[in-house]
Amino acid sequence: MFSPTSLRGTTAGFVCALVLSTASVFAVLPASAKVLATVNGKDITDEDLRIATEDLGASLPPQIEGKAREAYLLDFLIDGLLVAQKAQADKLDQAPDFAAKLAYYREKLLMETLLGQVAKSAITDASVKAAYEEAAKAQKPEIEVHARHILVPTEADAQAALKRLKAGEDFAKVAKEVSKDPGSEGGDLGWFTKDRMVPEFADAAFKLEPGQRSEPIKSSFGWHIIEVEGKRPKTFPPLADVKDQVNRYVAQKAQSELVQELRKNAKIVRTDPPPAPAGKDAAPAPAKP
Numbered sequence: 001m002f003s004p005t006s007l008r009g010t011t012a013g014f015v016c017a018l019v020l021s022t023a024s025v026f027a028v029l030p031a032s033a034k035v036l037a038t039v040n041g042k043d044i045t046d047e048d049l050r051i052a053t054e055d056l057g058a059s060l061p062p063q064i065e066g067k068a069r070e071a072y073l074l075d076f077l078i079d080g081l082l083v084a085q086k087a088q089a090d091k092l093d094q095a096p097d098f099a100a101k102l103a104y105y106r107e108k109l110l111m112e113t114l115l116g117q118v119a120k121s122a123i124t125d126a127s128v129k130a131a132y133e134e135a136a137k138a139q140k141p142e143i144e145v146h147a148r149h150i151l152v153p154t155e156a157d158a159q160a161a162l163k164r165l166k167a168g169e170d171f172a173k174v175a176k177e178v179s180k181d182p183g184s185e186g187g188d189l190g191w192f193t194k195d196r197m198v199p200e201f202a203d204a205a206f207k208l209e210p211g212q213r214s215e216p217i218k219s220s221f222g223w224h225i226i227e228v229e230g231k232r233p234k235t236f237p238p239l240a241d242v243k244d245q246v247n248r249y250v251a252q253k254a255q256s257e258l259v260q261e262l263r264k265n266a267k268i269v270r271t272d273p274p275p276a277p278a279g280k281d282a283a284p285a286p287a288k289p
Helices: 011-026 044-059 066-089 096-123 125-138 156-166 171-178 199-207 239-265
Strands: 036-040 043-044 142-152 188-193 216-220 222-233
Touching: 036 044, 036 066, 036 125, 043 066, 044 171, 044 216, 066 142, 096 222, 096 239, 125 239, 142 171, 156 171, 156 222, 199 216
Parallel strands: none
Antiparallel strands: 036 043, 142 188, 142 222, 216 222
């Protein structure tokens, strides 16, 4: 039997779904609503299914598609409505904290709806392009290198590997045979900036020119031999590669600005003020949208 709780790992997700299911009992249906199922005389419509898809679609197993997806969600709504009806028959809606919880979820849904609208309105071609260009302009000139390395436990091991390299053996071959770094194939580290490596390694790597090889270098990970394959100024990634991140930034910025504006114009009285900052010059904590 289909289990509603299998859709989400938290009780809160199921509670939200029950609120939706319970709400459909009392809602005035749109004239165009299509009834998909009736549970003890209560209708579940295609509008309920749309809301459930919007809320829970990302939680469904990816292999469930098309009509199977709709059937899966309809079962969820049926089970949810059955549980909600039982809870109502048991008068759980009259529990002391029920009204407070319902008010909480109502306000949460209002908040999410407005912030969703703000995010959608904020993401335009012009705003995304402007944010991207601002970020690209703010990037400081920086050099990155493409290097390989061999990582071994002791200096003696490093000297033995270096001897093989000086004898003409291929660096990638030696790295594959003796290096203890499981995260690189043939010792290849790809392109990286100086701040991404431990200081001892970075200092040695960035002193080398393409084609040069280091003597054994000790770091907290062990002993390295480094060979630089390329060196170039770091370029900002094209917009197409980072568009999702830029979209999120634009949306979150617009949401944060709305919250800050609302806070500025609101009368907020804390009956239990938070502790004073540790230092008199400490900045106030940022508001959480």
